[in-house]
Amino acid sequence: MTNPGDGTSAAALLLSSVTKTYPGVVALADVSLSFNAGEVHAILGENGAGKSTLIKAIAGAIVPDSGTITVAGTTHREMTPAAARAAGIEVIYQEFNLVPTLSVPENICLGEYGGWRADFGAMRRRARELLDELGVAIDPETLVRDLPSSQQQLVEIAKALAKRPRVLIMDEPTAPLSVAEVESLFRMVRKAREGGACILYISHRMDEIFALADRVSVLRDGRHVGTLAIGDTDRDGLIRLMVGRTLSDAYPSRPAPTREVALEVRSLTGNGGRDISFSLHRGEILGVAGLVGAGRTEMAKVIFGAAKLESGEILLDGKRVAFRTPTQAIAAGIGLIPENRKEEGCFLDQSIRWNISIAALKRITRSLLVDRKAEQGIARHYFDRLRVKAPSLEQRVGHLSGGNQQKVVIAKTLAGQSRVMIFDEPTRGIDVGARAEIYRLMTDLAAEGIAILMITSDMEELLGMSDRILVLHEGRVTGLIPREGATQEAVLALASSSTESLAA
Amino acid sequence: MTYTTAAARPSLSVLGLLRKYAILLVLIGLVVFFSALSPYFLTAQNLTNILVQNAYVIIAAVGLSFVMISGGMDLSIGYQMSVVGVVTAVCMMWFGLPVPVSIGIGLLSGVGLGLINGIASITLKVHSLIITLGTMTIFQGLSYIISAQSVIINLPPEFKFIGQGYVGGWLPVSVILMVVVVASAAFLLNFTALGRMIYAIGGNEEASHLSGIAVTKVKVIVYALCGFFVALAAIVLFARSGSAASSTGPGTEFTAMTAAVLGGISFKGGEGKMWGLVTGVLILGVLGNGMQLIGLNTYAQYIVKGMVLLAAVGFDMYQKRPRTKRRAA
Numbered sequence: 001m002t003n004p005g006d007g008t009s010a011a012a013l014l015l016s017s018v019t020k021t022y023p024g025v026v027a028l029a030d031v032s033l034s035f036n037a038g039e040v041h042a043i044l045g046e047n048g049a050g051k052s053t054l055i056k057a058i059a060g061a062i063v064p065d066s067g068t069i070t071v072a073g074t075t076h077r078e079m080t081p082a083a084a085r086a087a088g089i090e091v092i093y094q095e096f097n098l099v100p101t102l103s104v105p106e107n108i109c110l111g112e113y114g115g116w117r118a119d120f121g122a123m124r125r126r127a128r129e130l131l132d133e134l135g136v137a138i139d140p141e142t143l144v145r146d147l148p149s150s151q152q153q154l155v156e157i158a159k160a161l162a163k164r165p166r167v168l169i170m171d172e173p174t175a176p177l178s179v180a181e182v183e184s185l186f187r188m189v190r191k192a193r194e195g196g197a198c199i200l201y202i203s204h205r206m207d208e209i210f211a212l213a214d215r216v217s218v219l220r221d222g223r224h225v226g227t228l229a230i231g232d233t234d235r236d237g238l239i240r241l242m243v244g245r246t247l248s249d250a251y252p253s254r255p256a257p258t259r260e261v262a263l264e265v266r267s268l269t270g271n272g273g274r275d276i277s278f279s280l281h282r283g284e285i286l287g288v289a290g291l292v293g294a295g296r297t298e299m300a301k302v303i304f305g306a307a308k309l310e311s312g313e314i315l316l317d318g319k320r321v322a323f324r325t326p327t328q329a330i331a332a333g334i335g336l337i338p339e340n341r342k343e344e345g346c347f348l349d350q351s352i353r354w355n356i357s358i359a360a361l362k363r364i365t366r367s368l369l370v371d372r373k374a375e376q377g378i379a380r381h382y383f384d385r386l387r388v389k390a391p392s393l394e395q396r397v398g399h400l401s402g403g404n405q406q407k408v409v410i411a412k413t414l415a416g417q418s419r420v421m422i423f424d425e426p427t428r429g430i431d432v433g434a435r436a437e438i439y440r441l442m443t444d445l446a447a448e449g450i451a452i453l454m455i456t457s458d459m460e461e462l463l464g465m466s467d468r469i470l471v472l473h474e475g476r477v478t479g480l481i482p483r484e485g486a487t488q489e490a491v492l493a494l495a496s497s498s499t500e501s502l503a504a
Numbered sequence: 505m506t507y508t509t510a511a512a513r514p515s516l517s518v519l520g521l522l523r524k525y526a527i528l529l530v531l532i533g534l535v536v537f538f539s540a541l542s543p544y545f546l547t548a549q550n551l552t553n554i555l556v557q558n559a560y561v562i563i564a565a566v567g568l569s570f571v572m573i574s575g576g577m578d579l580s581i582g583y584q585m586s587v588v589g590v591v592t593a594v595c596m597m598w599f600g601l602p603v604p605v606s607i608g609i610g611l612l613s614g615v616g617l618g619l620i621n622g623i624a625s626i627t628l629k630v631h632s633l634i635i636t637l638g639t640m641t642i643f644q645g646l647s648y649i650i651s652a653q654s655v656i657i658n659l660p661p662e663f664k665f666i667g668q669g670y671v672g673g674w675l676p677v678s679v680i681l682m683v684v685v686v687a688s689a690a691f692l693l694n695f696t697a698l699g700r701m702i703y704a705i706g707g708n709e710e711a712s713h714l715s716g717i718a719v720t721k722v723k724v725i726v727y728a729l730c731g732f733f734v735a736l737a738a739i740v741l742f743a744r745s746g747s748a749a750s751s752t753g754p755g756t757e758f759t760a761m762t763a764a765v766l767g768g769i770s771f772k773g774g775e776g777k778m779w780g781l782v783t784g785v786l787i788l789g790v791l792g793n794g795m796q797l798i799g800l801n802t803y804a805q806y807i808v809k810g811m812v813l814l815a816a817v818g819f820d821m822y823q824k825r826p827r828t829k830r831r832a833a
Contacts, residue, residue: 306714330716344714347707349774358704359715365697416716 011070012037012198013058013089013167018067020053027053028064029222035167040189040199042209042230044242045219046431051202054219055169058200059091060084072166088166092156092173094429100145104131107144108159130158134188149176150292157185161192168192169200174208175429178292178457179492186212204431206235207460218242243433251464252443257284262451263303263316263334263420270310271298274475277312280420280451285442287466288455289491295475296455297339300422303453304336305329316420330359335418337409339425339455341402345409348398352390353379355397355408360415382411387437403434410441421445422453427461439465459488471495526819527767527783534787538794545797552676558789559678560667560741562782565760566689567618567733569781572764573693574726575706575773576632578621581760583643584731585738585753588614590651592739593748596660603662611735617643618731622724640757647750655749659742667744678740685733690778702726706773762809763788766816787812 013035020028028050035041045051056062058069060079069076071087098107105120105127127140136154144152153176160168170189174182189199189212203209209216210230217227218241226241263280272295280286288296301307303314305323314321316332323329326336338344346355356379357364364374379393386407390400397408406426413421423442427435442465446452456462462469469481471494479494522529539546564581571578592610595601601609621639625632669677693699701722704712713719737756742748767784769776788809795805 304714325718326714327716327718336714338711338714343708344710347704347711347774349707350703354700358700358712358717361697361700361717368696368698370695370697370700412715 011035012072013200014070015054015058016068016070018054018057018064018069020057020062020064026222028057031067031219031222031224033217033224033227035198035200037166037198038193038196039214040193040201040212042201042203042213042216043219044202044209044216044238046242046433049219049242049431050222051219052171053222055091055093055171055200055202058084058167058169059089088163089169090160090163090165090167091169092160092171094171094175096152096156098144098152098156098159101143103143104138104140104147104155107155108162110159126162127158130162134158134161134191135184148293150178150181153177154181154185157188161188164195165192165197167198167200169202171202172204172429173201174203174205176292180291180496182208204429204435205458206238209238210235220244239432242431252440254443254447255283257281257446257467258449261315261318263314263453264318265303265312265314267312268299268302268309268314269312271295271302271307272475273299273302275312276472276475276477278470278477278480280453282419282449282451283446284467285446285452285454285465287462287469288453288472289457289462289469290472290495292457293474294472294495296472297424298475299472300336300424300453300455303329304334304422306336330416330418331362333417333419335413335416335421337406337413337421337423337426339428341405341409341428346397346405346412348396350397351394352383352388352397352400352408353393356382356411356415359412360417363415363417378415379411382415385414386411386441401431401434403430403438406430406434406438410438414445418450420451420453422455424455425457426454427456427458459491462486462491463488527780527787527816530816531783531787531790534790534794538790538797542794542797545794550793550797552674552679554786554789554793555679555682556676556744557793558785559676559682560737560744561756561759561763561789562682562785563685563740564734564737564756565763565781565785566685566778567730567737568757568760569764569769569776569778570689570693570702570726570733571632571730572769572771573706573773573776574702574723575709576625576723576726577761577771578632578636578727578730579757580617580621580636580640580643581730581734582754582757583640583647584614584617584734585741585756586647586750587617587643587650588735588738589742589748589752590647590656590750592663593656593659593742594650596663597656597658603660607663607739610739611732614731614735614738615728616731618727618729618734619724621731622727625727626720626723644750644754651748651750653750655747657747659746659748664743664746667740667742668746678744681736681740685736686778686782689733693778698722698725703774706770706775708774759788760785762813766813768820 011034015031015033018028018031031054043051043054053062057064057079060081060083063078069079071089074087076083099110105123108127108130109123124140131138131140136158138147138151138155144155147155153173157173173185177185193199201213213230215227215229216233216238218225218238220242258281260282261279262282266277268276276299290296298307302309305326305328309322316334321332323332342348347358353375357375360378361370364371364378383393388404388407388411390404397405400408426438426442430438442452454465463486466486467483469486469491470477471479471481471491473495481490544550564585568578568581588610591613592606595606595609596603621632621636624639625635628635666677671677671680693702701712701717704717705719705722709719738753742752745752763784764781765771766787767776767780769781791809791812792805795808
């Protein structure tokens with residue numbers, strides 16, 4: 001046994017010299033890895049480092065050009081999805097893999113019906129047992145489509161665990177989860193580990209990796225650059241391995257915000273928000289914290305005119321405004337970078353140039369016609385400013401990595417000439433390198449006097465970037481923390497506080 | 505590597521060009537094929553016939569394609585044509601209004617019908633496929649009531665000139681109209697801000713909304729434009745046939761839809777070009793005409809047309825598939 005780090009337990013899964021190339025890119029280059037039974041093994045790497053390809057090779061979704069995969073004592077030259085499943089490999093992909101119109105038990109038992117009769121009673125009992133065991137409070141009678149996305153994710157995980165897998169691969173499982181749900185996910189993972197399962201855990205969130213993993217392997221440009229026991233490394237060490245260089249100060253410093261109020265919200269009520277008041281200064285980054293479902297995105301939509309303001313006032317530069325549509329909000333100088341990049345942010349089938357100019361049509365239209373030269377100019381300007389990594393402005397946005405897509409969405413919003421920008425989860429699913437660039441950009445924007453409202457579930461980002469932190473809970477403001485007092489504990493206490501105890 | 509260059513620019517390769525213009529090659533192939541089989545096919549007379557027969561289909565399909573590119577569907581265009589034709593005829597023959605005034609009223613009624621579709625799909629928030637399934641039935645009833653179920657014959661010669669006349673003795677009026685319509689639609693879609701917004705809404709409605717595009721307004725305009733073009737198509741069709749009956753028009757929706765899909769106008773919206781649409785209509789036109797010439801009966805023609813559509817759609821899916829796989833890295 002030649003496991004680095006741990007020689008005692010047996011390898012549950014062994015990759016040897018796996019190589020996979022696609023036209024124009026080497027996705028995996030001669031990767032050899034060994035994963036043990038009873039360990040949580042984190043896989044780290046920037047977007048495009050080869051993590052997804054690795055998972056797909058193990059799951060049999062793709063066939064490597066060369067190399068072998070050994071699981072349960074059998075060596076596979078070509079893994080197939082059926083063989084992977086038979087060997088006890090389960091994958092929780094980032095994409096949603098449940099049937100929305102079926103109930104929770106039917107989803108958990110999907111693909112397991114023996115015989116001609118579907119035994120709903122047995123399915124229900126099984127699902128209830130499993131959910132109880134996992135400590136997840138979900139009513140098994142519910143249809144999956146009626147669950148919030150975080151609970152859907154937990155069902156997805158329960159479905160995978162129901163198979164008692166030998167190897168469980170989780171790709172960014174916590175992205176849709178709230179802090180409390182992440183805790184129950186961790187419990188589930190630890191339980192599976194005690195049961196002898198081998199868990200491959202893929203995440204961009206460092207704190208999760210340090211909380212959960214036993215060992216960590218790092219990929220860079222398709223190569224395996226190292227495997228370390230978690231105790232032998234730290235955050236900076238891992239980032240160095242991932243990006244191959246030291247990132248200078250993840251959260252750049254910037255001048256203190258001005259006292260000039262850019263946006264003031266008074267007793268905003270609507271779209272789930274209740275009596276929300278705060279003010280946002282020019283040059284300030286105001287972080288907005290809260291659990292999933294606390295009403296942060298909903299509040300942003302009200303300010304942006306995408307949802308109805310029932311009562312209360314919104315003042316922009318001291319003047320009262322009430323936007324009935326985003327068109328009006330944008331014209332007044334408010335920009336929104338939405339939470340779901342692909343669904344709400346960009347046009348995947350169109351070019352970068354097209355995407356950037358769509359929100360600036362007013363500026364580049366001369367007597368109803370689009371001025372191609374002006375369009376090119378604007379697109380080029382923001383393309384360069386955001387350092388979008390693409391061969392040309394004509395590249396289709398669907399072909400870009402998540403980080404670059406996000407830059408295009410930001411470019412689009414900037415092209416609309418906003419003075420107040422709302423960033424909703426600005427770095428979700430984005431790798432460390434692109435993240436640092438987005439932080440730098442936000443810092444520059446703030447320094448130029450733009451007021452930024454930053455909704456985020458990433459605790460490090462929240463604490464690192466915010467001048468002040470507004471905490472919401474069930475649609476109400478439960479606290480406003482100044483930079484000096486901002487700690488994880490303070491934020492969590494306010495974010496999960498029950499409505500009664502917050503009066504003080 | 506955070507992006508791949510190989511998969512990104514297929515249009516530069518020979519294969520990419522082939523993919524992009526495959527539909528044009530199919531049309532050329534069909535022309536060559538029928539020219540070889542029938543001596544009557546490749547004559548100026550026959551080719552003009554094909555254009556004249558299909559001018560109204562192309563004009564109507566242009567209207568439909570606006571709706572399709574914006575992510576919607578309009579099943580009612582056949583009966584819109586029926587209503588417009590009957591209204592125009594009734595104005596001319598029963599009310600004795602001058603021809604240009606009647607045409608104006610016809611066009612306006614088309615815009616009105618389009619507006620009904622647009623406003624209904626926005627206020628009811630149901631997919632336009634369902635909405636127009638409903639309005640289609642309404643328009644059918646409307647048309648038969650207006651025409652009192654009769655066939656209005658002997659339309660005035662000035663009116664028939666639009667569908668049957670020639671300029672300079674050889675250039676059909678209907679073909680001129682068709683060219684003007686296609687050119688202005690292409691211009692609108694490619695060079696104006698409105699065109700951008702139509703593609704944007706079809707590509708991603710939610711992102712369009714959040715990018716500040718007045719989605720509702722643009723949709724209403726799109727349906728009104730569709731109604732206008734469909735009305736123009738109706739006038740060309742009724743002028744060519746010389747009489748007006750409520751049964752003229754229906755069926756066009758499926759021909760136009762087939763042609764649009766053949767021509768690369770996606771059912772999901774957000775993409776499609778006018779040259780593709782015209783090619784799609786002409787493929788169907790050439791097929792119909794050619795098969796007639798070589799003696800295939802109408803029913804055999806249906807089978808062939810259906811198969812051509814399936815083949816085209818299958819090819820489209822096939823050529824899109826490898827690209828998504830390559831993106832997996």
